[in-house]
Amino acid sequence: MSAVTTPVPAAGQSPVRRLLPWLATERSRLALAILLGFLAIGSGVGLLATSAWLISSAALQPPILTLEVAIVGVRAFGIGKGVFRYAERMVSHDAAFRVLSRLRLAVYDRLAVVAPAGVPAYRRGDLLERLVRDVDATQDLPLRVLLPYASGALVALASVVLAYFILPASAVVLLVSLALASTVVPWIAASAAADAERASAPARGALNADVLTLLDGAADLTVSGAAPAWLDRLAEDDRRIGRLAARSANASGLASALGVLLSGGAVVAMLLVAIPAVRSGELVGVNLAVLVLLPLATYEAVVAMPTAALALGRVRGSAQRVVEVLDAVDPVPDPESPAEVPTGVVGVRLDGLRASWPSGPEVLEGLTLDVAPGERVAIVGSSGSGKSTLLAVLAGFLPYDGSVRLGDVELRDLRGSDVRTVVGWCPQLPHVFDTSVVENVRLAKPEASDDEVRAALDAVGLGPWLDAQPRGLNTSVGDHGALVSAGQRQRLGVARVLLAGHPVVLLDEPTEHLDEATAEVVAAELLRALTGRTVLWVAHRPHGVAALDRTVRLP
């Protein structure tokens, strides 16, 4: 289960709203970041306004003392702008990364809970893209959407109030221009790029999936002459992402142009309002410069809003893909009050067992079988008859109807993690990690000594092969076992199960890739090492099976 506190998302909400509870976990840091952002942009406005006043006043050559406060103000605002911006960046990124790490852990946790049968059927590269890039993209919600909008709106409001006190009519000019720049311009930008922003995350997922397929299947694709077609497909994926990025960039450029037009227009409008006010004596002359520069300074508060609107579209696309993983249904939920784990040598009893894969047809249709404690049973049957499915049920990865008892305990009454302390499973194609032989086997029992690992490897007949390797136990197996044969890879998986010492052992065709003579020897060794444990051995071929206690045929 999760090691961190993660908010429970309410299903049915929009994907972006589903992220808000995660943001709320960092609300104090985010509030501080908004305040610092306000002070940073506010210092910029203060700097320009004070400078304008200072320059205008200095032109009238007053006694220097009357300018002292403004001179200090210019310095303070100048320094404050940089210092506050730096502090805002530190605090906001700290908060965003904390949220991000919680969200990523929640996604991992979900995948760990629902795996393997409940992992959504995305292509591998696409799932990777969701875990990495899409989770990363959600940091834009606090950094590029929430903060610019919140601190920008505060500064805009403060500037309008300042303008009001200098000349009420100027506040209206400023308010209209800022309102247009913070609502209409972002809306235009977001509308122009909406489709592109929504489509960019799935397009990246497709590219990633295609790259992985090409890399994984490079040899087969090259031999079958299909590689050029896949390269063309990648090029098309790439062009599609390029087109989407160009549409976003065009929208962003359009927003910048409109923003410049608006701020320029506001300066002209300010002049039109302020000059008559100076003539009529309503406005002190030196404040004219302040009012004219105010829209330019305040523009910094709204300049990020179109970008924020575009970022929101992007976040929406990515959040949707992250939420889909978070919503993946656990096919075998843990019971509310789990039963005690059975101890000692455990038998397995199936009574009317029915099981299927999620959204697939029923594979096991009422299987009954009694395996006594310590008995070793071969499970045979035609391809697709459900042998591996039976093992997946026994390992607690698939839900079932009927009854499955481990010792005296019904399997569905146990926690999944408890089931797997009793039952060890070596699948047909065990995963090997790109590390040494010893580390690949030791992951089943991290505290095992080299001698224990070696004994397990001997029991699966890998002793002579290891003796011939210059690096022995430290021999590397390569990426996906590229440096070992299929039979060796299979036996590394079996050695893992042997080492872990589960009372019930499920082996899915452990001698599948071996020649007949080797298969007989390995099977005999293996059965010796498994003495005293209950074994269900799925087999296609008869090698070694004769030495088991009995054979059960699936219909």
Ligand SMILES: Nc1ncnc2c1ncn2[C@@H]1O[C@H](COP(=O)(O)OP(=O)(O)OP(=O)(O)O)[C@@H](O)[C@H]1O
């Ligand atoms: N991970 C899975 N997701 C969905 N369906 C699956 C999955 N694994 C197997 N199936 C389906 O379950 C059925 C039984 O498959 P299973 O692998 O249990 O048969 P098997 O007897 O072990 O076959 P084989 O001898 O060829 O390994 C098949 O129709 C298959 O399509």
